Amino acid sequence: MRAQRNEKLTLGYMRDHQPFDILPEEYFACAMPDRAEPPSFLYGFAVPFRGTFTASMEILRDMQRKIPAKYDWSDRKKYKSIDAICRYVESRIEGDIEFRVRQSLVDCNPDTLFIFYIYNSWMPRQPQAPEWLFELAGKVTQVFGDLGWKAPEPKWYIDNYMRAYDDSLDFN
DSSP, X not given: OOOOOOGGGBHHHHHXXXXXXXXXXXXXXXXXXXXXXXXXXXXEEXXXXXXXXXXXXXXXXXXXXXXXXXXXXXXXXXXXXXXXXXHHHHHHOOSSOOXXXXXXXXXXXXXXXXXXXXXXXXSOSSSSOOHHHHHHHHHXXXXXXXXXXXXXXXXXXXXXXXXXXXXTOBOO
């Protein structure tokens, strides 16, 4: 007897329902059947596309300008805005959790230029986000605010590499 097909495990369904506030348990890599190779979902903050690339990047340049001068990352001649922002945010978070802030394109609507992400669905050993992730997201949001950006609530997005695949891709 074959297991019943789960519509939620098709790429089209995942695309149509992202971004997710809470990632469904079955989307974590550790919950998938062997060799299913599910998409990577990234947990992060969407940077909006503002009509043109230049206008969209202005928010990042403004954020970099607000990095205090005592940090070398404020120098636009030495550092790209995205890299400077990631390094600055990492430097401002205190605690026992080792993490990185990264930038990625995502497979979602064209209103999102990219995301700053802090976690992905391939990391946990249990099919759920760790409790500390939400506290970390709150701290990251505060640092973004210090740089003048009111970041949207973090959500789960499909990694950009999935754009190469059709909606019919099935992970059952």
